[in-house]
Amino acid sequence: MSPPAPEHVHSTMPLAINILAGAGRTEGAAGWLREAHLLAQRRGGEVEQAVIRAEQALVALADGRLAHARQKVVQADALAGPDSGGLPTICAAVLAIVALHTEEPHLAEQILTRHRLHVENQHLAALLHLARGTLAAGRGETRTALVHFRTAGQRAERIGWHNPVAVPWASCAALMHHRLGEHEEAVASALLEVERSRAWGxxxxxxxxLVALGRVSRGREGVTLLEEAVEVLEKGSNTHELCQALYALGTHRETDRRRRASALKRAHELAVGNGADSLARAIARKRDEYTPRTSSRTDLLTPSERKVAELAATGLSNSAISARLGTSSRMVEKHLTNSYRKLGIPGRPDLARALEKLGETPDS
Structure with missing residues (x-):
């Protein structure tokens, strides 16, 4: 690698760093960028500083250091000012990608919306749909989120972008299909991303x-896939992704009790160490939920959530539930999303068993 210099931001070097981060080969990159940034600071070049901060954010994300990555995104965004059009397109994309992976979808949307090329540039448009899909999923608007994720895929396919590193739309779509009880569609989308990821290497x-495919797969097959994901990620240095895999394994309904406990314990330790505070809290809640209790849990769900969950567990679609209860499909989705969270399950296929654990039997 050439000596550190802020001028590298005007060359193809940012693209090279992007590729290295995507491949998980970031050895030495953090120190090199730190030196380059010190030089840029001395010269007062704000554009160079912003680009280097974006590169640092990407390298930190690749290493699993979420708090550090989030900090660099905020710093780069502040240097870019209210109009990020002065940044190279690839850097706007990098900032959005890191913001999405560090639990800052609002920031990702702001960065992409401000960028003047977001309409014409298919890559940035795809990332914008990923951000909006993530926000919709967080609000419980599952169908809306699915539309955004699939649109992101269409945008990426339009420019021949099959690499799932930058635009992982298929796994996002798979999880939304899973929420909606669309098992075949969920597995098909997740398999597509696994195949492309194996090809990417x-x-x-x-x-x-593999985590996404494991989450949407039924029975012991799901556990086997999640164990493979953990094994693959153990070989790398990205402890955040390893944490996510352990969390998924620990919350899969077919994981045995001893493995569940050890997976969630280690996942929590990694989340705390990575500065992923909200994830650490979520893991702690799940760990507590799986701890045997003597008290009743029948008050977990509100009456409306319980009724919607009972109907969904019998196999009724969201539209059928909406018609029967005289409420909107959006409200049905919201009640189901709340029920999944409270019951500690990933989606509709697990509802019947979870309700039985609450001492309730769904209507048949």
Missing amino acids: APVRLGRA
Whole structure:
């Protein structure tokens, strides 16, 4: 690698760093960029500083250091100012990608919306749909999120972008199909990303894709896939992705009790160490939920959530439930999303068993 210099931001070097981060080969990159940034600071070049901060954010993300990555995104965004059009397109994309992976979808949307090329540039448009899909999923608007994720895929396919590292739309779509009880569609989308990730060859990307496929797969097959994901990610240095795989394994309903406990314990330790505070809290809640209790849990769900969950567990679609209860499909989705979270399950296929654990039997 050439000596550190801020001028590298005007060359193809940012693209090279992007590729290295995607492949999980970032050895020495953090120190090199730190020196380059010190030189840029002395010269007062704000554009160079912003680009280097974006590169640092990407390298930190590849290493699993979420708090550090989030900090660099905020710094780069502040240097770019209210109009990020002065940044190279690839850097706007990098900032959005890191923001999405560090639990900052609002920031990702802001960065992409401000960028003047977001309409014409298919890559940035795809990332914008990923951000909006993530926000919709967080609000419980599952169908809306699915539309955004599939649109992101269409945008990426339009420019021949099959690499799932930058635009992992298929796994996102798979999880939404899973929420909606669309098992075949969920598995098909997740398999697509696994196949492309194997072709790409990056362990982190493959591990992440296997996690999605494991989450939407039924029975012991899901556990086997999640164990493979953990094994793949153990070989790398990205402890955040390893944490996610362990969390998924620990919350899969077919994971045995001893393995569940050890997976969630280690996942929590990694989340705390990575500065992923909200994830650490979520893991702690799941760990507590799986701890045997003597008290009743029948008050977990509100009456409306319980009724919707009972109907969904019998196999009724969201539209059928909406018609029967005289409520909107959006409200049905919201009640189901809340029920999944409270019951500690990933989606509709697990509802019947979870309700039985609450001492309730769904209507048949």
